Amino acid sequence: MNELIPLMVIVPMMAALLLSAFSKFNRVIKVLAFVVAIILPIIPIASNYGLHFFGGYQPMVDNVTNIVYHPAITYSFTFMQQIFIAMIGILTFLVIFIYLTKYKKVSGSYLFLLFMGTASVTALILTDDIFHMFVFFEILALAQVGIVAASSIDYSTEMALKYMILGSIGSPMMLLGIGFLLAMTGTVNVTDIVAIIRGGLLDVTSPVFLTSLALIFFGWLYASGLPPFHTIKSGIYSKAEPHGAALLQSFTVISMISIVILMFRIYSYLPIFEFLIVLFSVIAMILGVSMALTQTDFRRMIGFLAVGELGFIGLGIGLGTQFAITAGLFQALNEIVITALLFIGFGAIVHATNEVDTRKLGGLLAYHPKVGIMLLIGGLAMAGVPPLSGFQSKLMLVQASLNCGYPELSILTIMVSIATFVVFVKTFYSMFLSPKPHDLEVVDNDVPRAMVFAMAILLIVIIALGIFPDIVTNGISNYVGGMLL
Protein backbone atom coordinates (compact mmCIF):
# COMPACT_ATOMS: atom_id res chain seq x y z
CA MET A 1 0.00 0.00 0.00
CA ASN A 2 2.99 2.34 -0.38
CA GLU A 3 1.21 3.78 -3.43
CA LEU A 4 -0.80 5.81 -0.94
CA ILE A 5 2.30 7.76 0.13
CA PRO A 6 2.46 10.10 -2.90
CA LEU A 7 -1.34 10.40 -2.85
CA MET A 8 -1.06 12.35 0.42
CA VAL A 9 0.41 15.19 -1.67
CA ILE A 10 -1.27 14.51 -5.02
CA VAL A 11 -4.87 14.41 -3.70
CA PRO A 12 -4.91 17.88 -2.08
CA MET A 13 -2.91 19.31 -4.99
CA MET A 14 -5.28 17.92 -7.62
CA ALA A 15 -8.24 19.08 -5.52
CA ALA A 16 -6.72 22.57 -5.39
CA LEU A 17 -6.36 22.69 -9.17
CA LEU A 18 -9.88 21.37 -9.79
CA LEU A 19 -11.42 23.78 -7.28
CA SER A 20 -9.67 26.66 -8.99
CA ALA A 21 -10.70 25.47 -12.46
CA PHE A 22 -14.39 24.97 -11.53
CA SER A 23 -14.67 27.97 -9.21
CA LYS A 24 -17.77 29.24 -11.08
CA PHE A 25 -19.78 26.16 -10.05
CA ASN A 26 -20.47 26.92 -6.39
CA ARG A 27 -22.25 23.68 -5.50
CA VAL A 28 -19.71 21.48 -7.28
CA ILE A 29 -16.71 22.99 -5.51
CA LYS A 30 -18.48 22.85 -2.15
CA VAL A 31 -19.11 19.11 -2.53
CA LEU A 32 -15.62 18.45 -3.94
CA ALA A 33 -13.89 20.42 -1.17
CA PHE A 34 -15.89 18.64 1.52
CA VAL A 35 -15.24 15.14 0.12
CA VAL A 36 -11.48 15.76 -0.30
CA ALA A 37 -11.28 17.30 3.18
CA ILE A 38 -12.77 14.08 4.63
CA ILE A 39 -10.35 11.91 2.64
CA LEU A 40 -7.23 13.84 3.73
CA PRO A 41 -6.88 12.45 7.30
CA ILE A 42 -7.90 8.94 6.13
CA ILE A 43 -5.03 8.47 3.62
CA PRO A 44 -2.15 8.63 6.16
CA ILE A 45 -4.05 6.40 8.60
CA ALA A 46 -4.71 3.79 5.87
CA SER A 47 -1.19 3.87 4.45
CA ASN A 48 1.63 1.50 5.41
CA TYR A 49 5.02 2.80 6.51
CA GLY A 50 7.78 2.76 3.93
CA LEU A 51 9.57 4.60 1.15
CA HIS A 52 8.34 5.82 -2.20
CA PHE A 53 10.74 6.43 -5.09
CA PHE A 54 9.26 8.78 -7.68
CA GLY A 55 9.65 7.49 -11.22
CA GLY A 56 10.47 4.05 -9.83
CA TYR A 57 14.22 4.77 -9.74
CA GLN A 58 15.51 2.34 -7.11
CA PRO A 59 18.61 3.12 -4.96
CA MET A 60 21.99 2.21 -6.51
CA VAL A 61 25.20 1.06 -4.80
CA ASP A 62 28.46 2.83 -5.66
CA ASN A 63 30.96 -0.05 -5.92
CA VAL A 64 33.94 2.21 -5.10
CA THR A 65 32.68 3.84 -1.91
CA ASN A 66 29.93 1.32 -1.04
CA ILE A 67 27.54 4.23 -0.53
CA VAL A 68 23.89 3.69 -1.56
CA TYR A 69 22.69 6.57 -3.74
CA HIS A 70 19.06 7.56 -4.26
CA PRO A 71 18.54 8.91 -7.79
CA ALA A 72 14.78 9.40 -7.31
CA ILE A 73 12.97 11.99 -5.23
CA THR A 74 12.26 9.88 -2.17
CA TYR A 75 9.35 10.13 0.27
CA SER A 76 9.82 8.52 3.66
CA PHE A 77 6.70 7.65 5.66
CA THR A 78 6.99 6.57 9.31
CA PHE A 79 4.89 7.00 12.47
CA MET A 80 6.17 10.57 12.90
CA GLN A 81 5.01 11.62 9.42
CA GLN A 82 1.76 9.70 9.88
CA ILE A 83 0.74 11.47 13.07
CA PHE A 84 1.56 14.96 11.76
CA ILE A 85 -0.05 14.43 8.33
CA ALA A 86 -3.17 12.96 9.95
CA MET A 87 -3.36 15.94 12.31
CA ILE A 88 -2.96 18.41 9.44
CA GLY A 89 -5.65 16.47 7.57
CA ILE A 90 -8.06 16.74 10.53
CA LEU A 91 -7.32 20.45 10.89
CA THR A 92 -7.77 21.07 7.15
CA PHE A 93 -11.12 19.26 7.31
CA LEU A 94 -12.27 21.40 10.26
CA VAL A 95 -11.13 24.64 8.60
CA ILE A 96 -12.77 23.74 5.26
CA PHE A 97 -15.94 22.75 7.14
CA ILE A 98 -16.04 26.11 8.96
CA TYR A 99 -15.42 27.97 5.69
CA LEU A 100 -18.07 26.05 3.70
CA THR A 101 -20.73 26.56 6.36
CA LYS A 102 -19.86 30.24 6.88
CA TYR A 103 -20.40 31.45 3.31
CA LYS A 104 -23.18 30.65 0.83
CA LYS A 105 -20.93 31.51 -2.13
CA VAL A 106 -17.43 30.14 -1.64
CA SER A 107 -14.26 31.14 -3.43
CA GLY A 108 -12.52 28.47 -5.50
CA SER A 109 -9.29 30.47 -5.33
CA TYR A 110 -9.33 30.58 -1.53
CA LEU A 111 -9.98 26.83 -1.33
CA PHE A 112 -7.14 26.39 -3.85
CA LEU A 113 -4.79 28.18 -1.42
CA LEU A 114 -5.93 26.13 1.59
CA PHE A 115 -5.46 22.79 -0.21
CA MET A 116 -2.21 23.86 -1.86
CA GLY A 117 -0.83 24.83 1.56
CA THR A 118 -1.83 21.43 2.95
CA ALA A 119 -0.22 19.63 -0.01
CA SER A 120 2.98 21.66 0.47
CA VAL A 121 3.43 20.93 4.18
CA THR A 122 2.67 17.26 3.55
CA ALA A 123 5.40 17.15 0.91
CA LEU A 124 7.77 19.02 3.25
CA ILE A 125 7.41 16.45 6.01
CA LEU A 126 7.61 13.45 3.65
CA THR A 127 10.52 14.40 1.45
CA ASP A 128 14.10 13.24 1.79
CA ASP A 129 15.25 15.61 -0.94
CA ILE A 130 16.44 19.04 0.13
CA PHE A 131 15.71 20.75 -3.21
CA HIS A 132 12.23 19.21 -3.33
CA MET A 133 11.80 20.61 0.16
CA PHE A 134 12.75 24.08 -1.09
CA VAL A 135 10.24 23.95 -3.96
CA PHE A 136 7.37 23.15 -1.62
CA PHE A 137 8.66 25.67 0.91
CA GLU A 138 8.26 28.33 -1.81
CA ILE A 139 4.78 27.11 -2.82
CA LEU A 140 3.80 27.15 0.85
CA ALA A 141 5.08 30.72 1.30
CA LEU A 142 2.98 31.88 -1.68
CA ALA A 143 -0.09 30.00 -0.41
CA GLN A 144 0.34 31.68 3.00
CA VAL A 145 0.61 35.11 1.36
CA GLY A 146 -2.58 34.37 -0.60
CA ILE A 147 -4.53 33.18 2.46
CA VAL A 148 -3.65 36.40 4.33
CA ALA A 149 -4.28 38.67 1.32
CA ALA A 150 -7.70 37.07 0.72
CA SER A 151 -8.84 38.01 4.23
CA SER A 152 -11.38 40.80 4.66
CA ILE A 153 -9.51 42.24 7.68
CA ASP A 154 -8.04 45.76 7.32
CA TYR A 155 -4.41 45.96 6.12
CA SER A 156 -4.30 42.22 5.38
CA THR A 157 -2.96 42.80 1.86
CA GLU A 158 -0.26 45.12 3.20
CA MET A 159 0.82 42.53 5.77
CA ALA A 160 0.82 39.77 3.12
CA LEU A 161 3.01 41.92 0.89
CA LYS A 162 5.46 42.56 3.74
CA TYR A 163 5.66 38.82 4.38
CA MET A 164 6.39 38.25 0.69
CA ILE A 165 9.10 40.94 0.63
CA LEU A 166 10.80 39.41 3.68
CA GLY A 167 10.50 36.04 1.96
CA SER A 168 12.46 37.48 -0.93
CA ILE A 169 15.42 37.61 1.47
CA GLY A 170 14.85 34.33 3.31
CA SER A 171 14.11 32.06 0.35
CA PRO A 172 17.05 32.95 -1.96
CA MET A 173 19.43 32.55 0.98
CA MET A 174 18.11 29.05 1.60
CA LEU A 175 18.40 28.20 -2.11
CA LEU A 176 22.00 29.48 -2.14
CA GLY A 177 22.80 27.28 0.87
CA ILE A 178 21.29 24.26 -0.91
CA GLY A 179 23.37 25.16 -3.97
CA PHE A 180 26.55 25.13 -1.84
CA LEU A 181 25.60 21.68 -0.49
CA LEU A 182 24.94 20.38 -4.01
CA ALA A 183 28.26 21.76 -5.21
CA MET A 184 30.14 19.93 -2.44
CA THR A 185 28.28 16.62 -2.44
CA GLY A 186 26.85 16.31 -5.96
CA THR A 187 23.45 15.30 -4.56
CA VAL A 188 20.38 16.83 -2.97
CA ASN A 189 19.17 13.63 -1.32
CA VAL A 190 19.64 14.05 2.43
CA THR A 191 20.35 10.35 3.09
CA ASP A 192 23.10 10.48 0.44
CA ILE A 193 24.56 13.69 1.88
CA VAL A 194 24.63 12.13 5.36
CA ALA A 195 26.33 9.00 3.95
CA ILE A 196 28.97 11.17 2.25
CA ILE A 197 29.64 13.05 5.50
CA ARG A 198 29.80 9.84 7.58
CA GLY A 199 32.09 8.26 4.98
CA GLY A 200 34.55 11.09 5.55
CA LEU A 201 34.25 12.23 1.93
CA LEU A 202 33.40 15.79 2.96
CA ASP A 203 35.23 18.18 5.27
CA VAL A 204 32.57 19.44 7.68
CA THR A 205 34.83 22.25 8.86
CA SER A 206 35.11 23.64 5.33
CA PRO A 207 33.98 27.32 5.17
CA VAL A 208 31.66 26.50 2.25
CA PHE A 209 29.88 23.81 4.30
CA LEU A 210 29.59 26.19 7.26
CA THR A 211 28.24 28.95 5.01
CA SER A 212 25.65 26.54 3.59
CA LEU A 213 24.52 25.92 7.18
CA ALA A 214 24.31 29.68 7.82
CA LEU A 215 22.19 30.31 4.71
CA ILE A 216 19.82 27.35 5.14
CA PHE A 217 19.49 28.22 8.82
CA PHE A 218 18.45 31.77 7.91
CA GLY A 219 15.82 30.40 5.50
CA TRP A 220 14.58 28.17 8.31
CA LEU A 221 14.21 31.19 10.61
CA TYR A 222 11.95 32.75 7.96
CA ALA A 223 9.90 29.57 7.53
CA SER A 224 9.52 29.14 11.31
CA GLY A 225 8.84 32.73 12.25
CA LEU A 226 11.64 32.73 14.80
CA PRO A 227 13.39 36.08 15.43
CA PRO A 228 13.93 38.30 13.43
CA PHE A 229 10.77 37.14 11.61
CA HIS A 230 8.56 36.83 14.73
CA THR A 231 6.89 40.21 14.20
CA ILE A 232 5.75 39.49 10.65
CA LYS A 233 4.66 35.96 11.57
CA SER A 234 2.44 37.17 14.40
CA GLY A 235 1.26 39.94 12.05
CA ILE A 236 0.06 37.56 9.33
CA TYR A 237 -1.75 35.41 11.91
CA SER A 238 -3.64 38.45 13.14
CA LYS A 239 -4.60 39.61 9.63
CA ALA A 240 -5.89 36.25 8.36
CA GLU A 241 -9.46 35.02 8.85
CA PRO A 242 -9.55 33.09 12.17
CA HIS A 243 -9.97 29.67 10.51
CA GLY A 244 -7.23 30.61 8.03
CA ALA A 245 -4.94 31.62 10.91
CA ALA A 246 -5.59 28.24 12.56
CA LEU A 247 -4.31 26.51 9.43
CA LEU A 248 -1.47 29.02 8.86
CA GLN A 249 0.05 28.37 12.28
CA SER A 250 -0.05 24.62 11.64
CA PHE A 251 1.75 25.20 8.31
CA THR A 252 4.42 27.14 10.20
CA VAL A 253 4.91 24.42 12.80
CA ILE A 254 5.13 21.62 10.20
CA SER A 255 7.54 23.53 7.97
CA MET A 256 9.63 24.36 11.05
CA ILE A 257 10.01 20.74 12.15
CA SER A 258 10.39 19.35 8.60
CA ILE A 259 13.25 21.67 7.70
CA VAL A 260 14.98 21.42 11.07
CA ILE A 261 14.91 17.60 10.95
CA LEU A 262 16.60 17.63 7.52
CA MET A 263 19.13 20.17 8.81
CA PHE A 264 19.69 18.14 11.97
CA ARG A 265 20.57 15.04 9.93
CA ILE A 266 23.11 16.96 7.86
CA TYR A 267 24.64 19.40 10.35
CA SER A 268 24.34 17.72 13.76
CA TYR A 269 28.06 16.88 13.52
CA LEU A 270 28.71 20.57 14.19
CA PRO A 271 28.03 21.49 17.86
CA ILE A 272 27.40 25.09 16.75
CA PHE A 273 24.25 23.96 14.93
CA GLU A 274 22.52 22.92 18.17
CA PHE A 275 23.85 26.04 19.91
CA LEU A 276 22.27 28.27 17.23
CA ILE A 277 18.88 26.53 17.48
CA VAL A 278 18.83 26.90 21.28
CA LEU A 279 19.90 30.57 21.04
CA PHE A 280 17.14 31.57 18.60
CA SER A 281 14.56 29.46 20.44
CA VAL A 282 15.32 31.18 23.75
CA ILE A 283 15.08 34.61 22.07
CA ALA A 284 11.74 33.60 20.50
CA MET A 285 10.37 32.43 23.84
CA ILE A 286 11.37 35.64 25.63
CA LEU A 287 10.27 38.07 22.90
CA GLY A 288 7.07 36.20 21.99
CA VAL A 289 5.68 36.07 25.50
CA SER A 290 6.84 39.54 26.59
CA MET A 291 5.23 41.07 23.48
CA ALA A 292 2.04 39.04 24.04
CA LEU A 293 1.80 40.49 27.57
CA THR A 294 1.46 44.02 26.20
CA GLN A 295 -1.09 43.38 23.42
CA THR A 296 -4.66 44.63 23.49
CA ASP A 297 -5.65 43.03 20.16
CA PHE A 298 -6.32 39.41 21.14
CA ARG A 299 -5.58 38.06 17.65
CA ARG A 300 -2.12 39.62 17.78
CA MET A 301 -1.68 38.31 21.32
CA ILE A 302 -2.33 34.72 20.20
CA GLY A 303 0.03 35.36 17.28
CA PHE A 304 2.88 36.33 19.61
CA LEU A 305 2.08 33.44 21.96
CA ALA A 306 2.25 31.06 18.99
CA VAL A 307 5.70 32.44 18.14
CA GLY A 308 6.79 31.99 21.77
CA GLU A 309 5.59 28.39 21.69
CA LEU A 310 7.74 27.76 18.61
CA GLY A 311 10.70 28.47 20.88
CA PHE A 312 9.77 25.42 22.99
CA ILE A 313 9.86 23.20 19.90
CA GLY A 314 13.25 24.60 18.87
CA LEU A 315 14.58 24.17 22.40
CA GLY A 316 13.76 20.46 22.40
CA ILE A 317 15.37 19.91 19.02
CA GLY A 318 18.39 22.07 19.88
CA LEU A 319 19.17 20.05 23.03
CA GLY A 320 19.73 17.15 20.63
CA THR A 321 19.08 14.07 22.80
CA GLN A 322 16.46 11.43 21.93
CA PHE A 323 14.25 12.45 24.85
CA ALA A 324 14.60 16.19 24.13
CA ILE A 325 13.83 15.89 20.40
CA THR A 326 10.82 13.68 21.22
CA ALA A 327 9.65 16.37 23.65
CA GLY A 328 10.14 19.06 20.98
CA LEU A 329 8.15 17.12 18.37
CA PHE A 330 5.41 16.31 20.88
CA GLN A 331 5.26 20.01 21.74
CA ALA A 332 4.92 20.73 17.99
CA LEU A 333 1.92 18.41 17.75
CA ASN A 334 0.34 19.99 20.80
CA GLU A 335 0.93 23.50 19.52
CA ILE A 336 -0.80 22.72 16.23
CA VAL A 337 -3.93 21.61 18.08
CA ILE A 338 -3.98 24.13 20.94
CA THR A 339 -3.25 27.23 18.85
CA ALA A 340 -5.82 26.16 16.25
CA LEU A 341 -8.41 25.89 19.03
CA LEU A 342 -7.54 29.36 20.31
CA PHE A 343 -7.65 30.99 16.86
CA ILE A 344 -11.03 29.40 16.07
CA GLY A 345 -12.41 30.27 19.53
CA PHE A 346 -11.32 33.89 19.40
CA GLY A 347 -12.60 33.98 15.80
CA ALA A 348 -16.02 33.06 17.17
CA ILE A 349 -15.81 36.06 19.51
CA VAL A 350 -14.93 38.37 16.60
CA HIS A 351 -17.91 36.91 14.73
CA ALA A 352 -20.19 37.68 17.68
CA THR A 353 -18.91 41.16 18.57
CA ASN A 354 -16.96 42.56 15.59
CA GLU A 355 -14.39 43.68 18.17
CA VAL A 356 -10.77 42.60 18.73
CA ASP A 357 -9.70 45.06 21.45
CA THR A 358 -9.80 43.37 24.87
CA ARG A 359 -10.39 46.75 26.54
CA LYS A 360 -13.71 47.12 24.72
CA LEU A 361 -14.98 43.63 25.54
CA GLY A 362 -16.43 42.12 28.70
CA GLY A 363 -19.13 39.92 30.17
CA LEU A 364 -19.08 37.48 27.25
CA LEU A 365 -19.33 34.40 29.45
CA ALA A 366 -23.06 35.10 29.84
CA TYR A 367 -23.52 35.14 26.05
CA HIS A 368 -21.11 32.40 24.95
CA PRO A 369 -20.45 30.02 27.87
CA LYS A 370 -19.48 27.06 25.64
CA VAL A 371 -16.90 29.05 23.70
CA GLY A 372 -15.63 30.64 26.92
CA ILE A 373 -15.08 27.32 28.70
CA MET A 374 -13.43 25.68 25.69
CA LEU A 375 -11.16 28.71 25.23
CA LEU A 376 -10.27 28.60 28.93
CA ILE A 377 -9.24 24.95 28.69
CA GLY A 378 -7.28 25.66 25.50
CA GLY A 379 -5.47 28.55 27.17
CA LEU A 380 -4.65 26.43 30.21
CA ALA A 381 -3.29 23.73 27.88
CA MET A 382 -1.04 26.27 26.19
CA ALA A 383 0.22 27.48 29.57
CA GLY A 384 1.06 23.88 30.53
CA VAL A 385 -1.56 23.20 33.19
CA PRO A 386 -2.05 19.50 34.06
CA PRO A 387 -3.52 17.15 32.93
CA LEU A 388 -3.72 18.73 29.46
CA SER A 389 -1.41 17.94 26.54
CA GLY A 390 0.68 21.12 26.84
CA PHE A 391 1.64 20.10 30.38
CA GLN A 392 3.01 16.74 29.24
CA SER A 393 5.24 18.18 26.51
CA LYS A 394 6.48 21.09 28.63
CA LEU A 395 7.25 18.77 31.53
CA MET A 396 9.25 16.60 29.12
CA LEU A 397 11.14 19.70 27.96
CA VAL A 398 11.95 20.73 31.53
CA GLN A 399 13.21 17.21 32.28
CA ALA A 400 15.19 17.14 29.03
CA SER A 401 17.02 20.39 29.76
CA LEU A 402 17.78 19.21 33.31
CA ASN A 403 19.11 15.90 31.94
CA CYS A 404 21.33 17.80 29.49
CA GLY A 405 22.83 19.88 32.32
CA TYR A 406 21.06 23.17 31.59
CA PRO A 407 18.92 24.00 34.66
CA GLU A 408 18.78 27.62 33.44
CA LEU A 409 16.76 26.48 30.42
CA SER A 410 14.40 24.54 32.70
CA ILE A 411 13.82 27.66 34.80
CA LEU A 412 13.29 29.72 31.64
CA THR A 413 10.81 27.16 30.30
CA ILE A 414 8.80 27.31 33.53
CA MET A 415 8.94 31.12 33.59
CA VAL A 416 7.66 31.36 30.00
CA SER A 417 4.83 28.95 30.86
CA ILE A 418 3.87 31.10 33.86
CA ALA A 419 3.99 34.26 31.73
CA THR A 420 1.78 32.52 29.12
CA PHE A 421 -0.65 31.71 31.93
CA VAL A 422 -0.66 35.40 32.99
CA VAL A 423 -1.34 36.52 29.39
CA PHE A 424 -4.22 34.14 29.08
CA VAL A 425 -5.79 34.85 32.46
CA LYS A 426 -5.56 38.62 31.81
CA THR A 427 -7.23 38.29 28.42
CA PHE A 428 -9.86 35.81 29.59
CA TYR A 429 -10.77 38.06 32.51
CA SER A 430 -11.06 41.15 30.26
CA MET A 431 -13.19 39.41 27.66
CA PHE A 432 -15.37 37.01 29.61
CA LEU A 433 -15.46 37.89 33.30
CA SER A 434 -15.20 41.69 33.58
CA PRO A 435 -18.46 43.72 33.42
CA LYS A 436 -19.83 44.19 29.91
CA PRO A 437 -19.12 47.72 28.60
CA HIS A 438 -22.28 49.75 27.90
CA ASP A 439 -21.32 50.46 24.31
CA LEU A 440 -20.54 46.82 23.45
CA GLU A 441 -23.09 45.31 21.09
CA VAL A 442 -23.16 41.55 20.73
CA VAL A 443 -24.18 41.57 17.06
CA ASP A 444 -24.64 37.86 16.52
CA ASN A 445 -25.73 35.88 19.54
CA ASP A 446 -25.22 32.54 17.82
CA VAL A 447 -21.66 31.40 17.32
CA PRO A 448 -21.53 29.21 14.16
CA ARG A 449 -22.06 25.58 15.10
CA ALA A 450 -19.21 24.53 12.82
CA MET A 451 -16.82 26.57 14.99
CA VAL A 452 -18.12 25.00 18.22
CA PHE A 453 -17.85 21.54 16.60
CA ALA A 454 -14.24 22.22 15.50
CA MET A 455 -13.32 23.47 18.98
CA ALA A 456 -14.90 20.41 20.60
CA ILE A 457 -12.92 18.02 18.36
CA LEU A 458 -9.66 19.84 19.09
CA LEU A 459 -10.45 19.89 22.80
CA ILE A 460 -10.95 16.12 22.82
CA VAL A 461 -7.51 15.72 21.19
CA ILE A 462 -5.94 18.03 23.80
CA ILE A 463 -7.43 16.11 26.72
CA ALA A 464 -6.68 12.68 25.16
CA LEU A 465 -3.03 13.58 24.52
CA GLY A 466 -2.78 14.99 28.03
CA ILE A 467 -4.02 11.80 29.66
CA PHE A 468 -2.42 9.31 27.24
CA PRO A 469 0.73 10.99 25.87
CA ASP A 470 2.37 7.59 25.28
CA ILE A 471 0.21 6.88 22.24
CA VAL A 472 2.22 9.55 20.44
CA THR A 473 5.52 9.87 22.31
CA ASN A 474 6.52 6.19 21.99
CA GLY A 475 6.26 6.27 18.20
CA ILE A 476 8.00 9.65 17.92
CA SER A 477 10.76 8.45 20.26
CA ASN A 478 11.38 5.39 18.04
CA TYR A 479 11.61 7.63 14.97
CA VAL A 480 14.05 9.98 16.73
CA GLY A 481 16.12 7.00 17.93
CA GLY A 482 16.45 5.85 14.32
CA MET A 483 17.41 9.35 13.19
CA LEU A 484 20.17 9.64 15.81
CA LEU A 485 21.78 6.28 14.92
Place this chain on the structure above:
Amino acid sequence: MKLYDQIFNVVKKFKELFSPGPVTNADVSGSLTAEIFLIVSIVIASLLLRHINVLLAGLVTLILAIVLIFSIPLIPKFKIEQEDSLEKMLFYAIIVLGLIVIFLYWGGTLV
Protein backbone atom coordinates in the same frame (compact mmCIF):
# COMPACT_ATOMS: atom_id res chain seq x y z
CA MET B 1 4.59 52.39 43.99
CA LYS B 2 7.31 54.36 42.21
CA LEU B 3 7.92 51.64 39.64
CA TYR B 4 4.17 51.18 39.08
CA ASP B 5 3.68 54.92 38.49
CA GLN B 6 6.67 55.02 36.18
CA ILE B 7 5.33 52.12 34.10
CA PHE B 8 1.83 53.62 34.15
CA ASN B 9 3.09 56.90 32.67
CA VAL B 10 5.06 55.14 29.98
CA VAL B 11 2.14 52.88 29.04
CA LYS B 12 -0.12 55.95 28.90
CA LYS B 13 2.25 57.77 26.55
CA PHE B 14 2.70 54.65 24.53
CA LYS B 15 -1.02 54.07 24.12
CA GLU B 16 -1.46 57.68 22.96
CA LEU B 17 1.11 57.08 20.27
CA PHE B 18 0.20 53.62 18.99
CA SER B 19 -3.09 52.36 20.35
CA PRO B 20 -5.65 55.04 21.22
CA GLY B 21 -8.03 54.05 23.99
CA PRO B 22 -8.30 53.97 27.76
CA VAL B 23 -5.32 52.73 29.82
CA THR B 24 -6.71 49.98 32.01
CA ASN B 25 -5.30 48.36 35.11
CA ALA B 26 -4.79 45.17 33.08
CA ASP B 27 -2.61 47.08 30.57
CA VAL B 28 -0.32 48.39 33.30
CA SER B 29 -0.17 45.00 35.03
CA GLY B 30 0.65 43.37 31.70
CA SER B 31 3.45 45.84 30.97
CA LEU B 32 4.81 45.49 34.50
CA THR B 33 4.81 41.68 34.23
CA ALA B 34 6.46 41.90 30.81
CA GLU B 35 9.12 44.25 32.19
CA ILE B 36 10.02 41.95 35.09
CA PHE B 37 9.79 38.84 32.89
CA LEU B 38 12.10 40.37 30.30
CA ILE B 39 14.79 41.37 32.81
CA VAL B 40 14.73 38.11 34.75
CA SER B 41 14.70 35.89 31.66
CA ILE B 42 17.61 37.72 30.02
CA VAL B 43 19.63 37.52 33.25
CA ILE B 44 18.88 33.80 33.63
CA ALA B 45 19.71 33.14 29.97
CA SER B 46 23.05 34.91 30.44
CA LEU B 47 23.92 32.37 33.15
CA LEU B 48 24.32 29.84 30.33
CA LEU B 49 27.68 31.48 29.63
CA ARG B 50 29.03 29.45 32.59
CA HIS B 51 29.51 26.61 30.09
CA ILE B 52 32.19 28.76 28.44
CA ASN B 53 33.69 30.44 31.51
CA VAL B 54 32.29 30.84 35.04
CA LEU B 55 33.96 34.23 35.60
CA LEU B 56 32.63 35.52 32.27
CA ALA B 57 29.12 34.32 33.18
CA GLY B 58 29.29 36.09 36.56
CA LEU B 59 30.52 39.34 35.06
CA VAL B 60 28.07 39.41 32.16
CA THR B 61 25.12 38.53 34.42
CA LEU B 62 26.03 41.27 36.90
CA ILE B 63 26.57 43.91 34.21
CA LEU B 64 23.38 42.91 32.36
CA ALA B 65 21.32 43.00 35.56
CA ILE B 66 22.59 46.50 36.41
CA VAL B 67 22.17 47.86 32.87
CA LEU B 68 18.67 46.38 32.46
CA ILE B 69 17.41 47.60 35.84
CA PHE B 70 18.70 51.11 35.20
CA SER B 71 17.12 51.09 31.71
CA ILE B 72 13.60 50.45 33.03
CA PRO B 73 11.09 50.72 31.32
CA LEU B 74 12.32 48.41 28.57
CA ILE B 75 9.06 47.18 27.06
CA PRO B 76 8.13 50.39 25.18
CA LYS B 77 11.59 50.38 23.59
CA PHE B 78 11.23 46.72 22.66
CA LYS B 79 7.76 47.31 21.30
CA ILE B 80 8.83 50.25 19.15
CA GLU B 81 11.60 48.12 17.65
CA GLN B 82 9.13 45.31 16.93
CA GLU B 83 6.33 47.25 15.28
CA ASP B 84 4.97 46.37 11.83
CA SER B 85 7.34 48.68 9.98
CA LEU B 86 8.83 46.96 6.93
CA GLU B 87 12.04 49.00 7.26
CA LYS B 88 12.68 47.73 10.79
CA MET B 89 11.85 44.14 9.86
CA LEU B 90 14.21 44.27 6.87
CA PHE B 91 16.91 45.94 8.97
CA TYR B 92 16.85 43.23 11.63
CA ALA B 93 16.59 40.43 9.04
CA ILE B 94 19.70 41.65 7.24
CA ILE B 95 21.61 42.25 10.49
CA VAL B 96 20.81 38.70 11.69
CA LEU B 97 21.78 37.20 8.32
CA GLY B 98 25.11 39.05 8.45
CA LEU B 99 25.77 37.96 12.04
CA ILE B 100 24.95 34.29 11.36
CA VAL B 101 27.16 34.15 8.26
CA ILE B 102 30.07 35.92 9.96
CA PHE B 103 29.72 33.84 13.14
CA LEU B 104 29.65 30.55 11.26
CA TYR B 105 32.25 31.39 8.61
CA TRP B 106 34.92 32.46 11.09
CA GLY B 107 33.81 30.71 14.27
CA GLY B 108 31.81 27.72 13.12
CA THR B 109 34.26 25.13 14.36
CA LEU B 110 35.02 26.79 17.70
CA VAL B 111 31.82 26.07 19.65
